[in-house]
Amino acid sequence: MVSKSIRVLVSVDLPSGTIRMWDGSGGPFMDADGEIWRSCTLTDDAIDQIEMAINAQAFTLSLAISGIDTDTSNKIWADYESGQIIGSRVRVMLQELDDFEQPVGAADVKFTGSIDNLVFGDDVSGGQIKSVIAVEITNRFTLRKxxxxxxxxxxxxxxxxxxxxxxxxxxxxxxxxxxxxxxxxxxxxxx
Structure with missing residues (x-):
């Protein structure tokens, strides 16, 4: 079967548990292992940032994530408040999909790093409050600069x-x- 599209997946291993997100709108996405990935929105320049990090052209990966559901946002905030979130592992993966938007094989890990900084913010649009989390992620090449x-x-x-x-x-x-x-x-x- 030939893959028709790809999906960007972001996995964050927090002390309170793993958070799985995919870039896009819509409902949850289930991978081949039965894990549930929640939708979120990466900012417009996120793909460029990810590409630079994968190619080792950037020493840090800065992602701004919005559209996170309340439970996930609260989980991240609790770990942040307890001071245990810095150093948590972050993986960016690409998942190939078939004609029916079903996963084809395992996701390819393209970037692995750890959280260096986290900034919370709220954006108001159309009378709704939308949380935005800016994450700065470092990898093993950061300390070589x-x-x-x-x-x-x-x-x-x-x-x-x-x-x-x-x-x-x-x-x-x-x-x-x-x-x-x-x-x-x-x-x-x-x-």
Whole structure:
């Protein structure tokens, strides 16, 4: 079966439970595993933000989400008030759909990060109050960015990787930088 469309899914693992949202209007969406995804609306530039984050062109992903149902909004607010929401895992996935808007296979995870900041706001439109939540999400590449003119050291990078992934192997990205301090590179002479 050929997929006809895709759906953007956002999963947030909060201390009080996982919140599953899909970008669009309409009722709930059930995935192939039987999980229910509630509709929400990502702002106009959200797809561009997601694309930049997936391509590692942006160190943080900023999403503004509106149209969240009251129960979900209250759940997020309770976790925020208890001070436990920062660091929660966020995954952005793409789900292929068939002609009948049913899922085709498993969703592809395109971005994984953790919540760095959360800002709540209310928007009034047509006499109705609509909650808007702006979420700033960082990923493992966030700590690799540098101030202009600075040098990333092996020790710094290993410390950063220990914070980001405590159970993983140390990041060896900058391991050979100290060896290059006094190194002269001779280009081959093909003449």
């Amino acid at each position: 540098l101030t202009n003119g600075s040098v990333l050291s092996d020790v710094d990078q290993r410390a950063r990787s220990k914070i980001l992934n405590p159970t993983g192997n140390p990041d060896r990205f900058c391991e050979r930088i100290p060896l290059l301090v006094d190194k002269t590179i001779a280009w081959p002479n093909f003449g």
